[in-house]
Amino acid sequence: MIQLDFHPAGRHFLQIPGPSPVPDRILRAISYPTIDHRGPEFGALGRKVLADIRKIFKTEQPVVIYPASGTGAWEAALSNTTSPGDTVLMYETGHFATLWKSMAQSLGLKPEFLGLPGIEGWRRGVQADMIEARLRADTGHEIRAVCVVHNETSTGVTSDIAAVRRAIDAAAHPALLMVDTISGLASADYRHDEWGVDVTVSGSQKGLMLPPGISFNALSAKAIAASKESKMPRSFWRWDEILEANKNGYWPYTPNTNLLYGLSEALDMILEEGLDNVFARHQRLAEACRRAVRAWGLEIQCADPAVYSPVLTGVMMPEGVDADAVRKLIYERFNMSLGQALGKMRGKMFRIGHLGDCNDLTLMATLTGCEMGLKLAGVPLAGSGVAAAMDYLTSHAATAPLKAAA
Secondary structure (H helix, E strand, O other): OOOOOOOOOOOEEEEEOOOOOHHHHHHHHHHHOOOOOOOOHHHHHHHHHHHHHHHHHHOOOOOOEEEOOOOHHHHHHHHOOOOOOOOEEEEEOOOHHHHHHHHHHOOOOOOEEEEOHHHHHHHHOOHHHHHHHHHHHOOOOOOOEOOOOOOOEOOEEEEOOHHHHHHHHEEEEEEEEEEEEEOOOOOHHHHHHOOOOOEEEOOOOOOOOOOOEEEEEEOOOOHHHHHHHHHOOOOOOOOHHHHHHHHOOOOOOOOOHHHHHHHHHHHHHHHOOOOOHHHHHHHHHHHHHHHHHHHOEEEEOOOOOHHEOHHHHEEOOOOOOOHHHHHHHHHHHHEEEEEEHHHHHHOEEEEEEOOOOOOOHHHHHHHHHHHHHHHHOOOOOOOOOOHHHHHHHHHOOOOOOOOOOO
């Protein structure tokens, strides 16, 4: 019989790179009584979240909210803008870029996968020059869209989206730019309008600190125009019906009412802290984590320091060490979950999440659990990563310190 009531003393440390821990403040909001999704109170809630979510994407354009996972928002992005048989250029940076490509195939599109060969492609960000060269060669403009992942959750690499837009523009190509920032939104700086993105895909369970169950498409005027020409079958994902209902704060079908209460609270928390402070907090914690990994004498999965993710850090294991066995040991001994390696990296590394509702002590406890687990697993360590991270955090004050007591 499966045990579903495993609750040892103390809280579980959920340090995977999403779903991230849900703050009590958001849990309380989700617990509000369910209301009539056609009534005036819901309309006010809908208008609020639709306005505030645009601030997180940094856009003046509409953001469509779905009662779905990020995978649903992937499908919505493709099904609203393309037609069966269209070619889409997709860049391979890791497991989630690969899954998006598989979806494109299943929808009847012709995805062309571009990227660096082998494992190397999973350790670096998008190479914008490769995209520019391929688009220049597409003189007939057969490529309908360029699809890239902003923060690749499987590897800990954050790509330069502005550089991809420059590459498309330099090639004078009309392809749409579609970006997955499911794990990047509200943790890493993202600018939908400024970077010229046509469709941005995201989800609720990462930097927004919510349970899974909400996903997003941020749109451009060009994307909305493309949706009117699309021949892809779609119903639930149709932008036009949702955008029409959203004008008054409603949806054309039953929305996830209580998760929208949680989203409203999450947006309040992020905007109260200030987006720039949120990004600085993530960068600071990420640097402390990386210093710990280096002090252990281990290698960071991302091989290019210029594109280190502020959301997670991939920790490479020495040859012959099974990363999943280390994770299992840490889970069983210290009640802490770390992210497993995916795809090409399976068994070679584990992932430490430091996103969302995370602070200095959260990270220090996480690194302590990792260090104890690595030692118990017999992994040779060069030094104490805990001490290295503590030294960094104590010598680099937070951008937004706690308010003094009255």
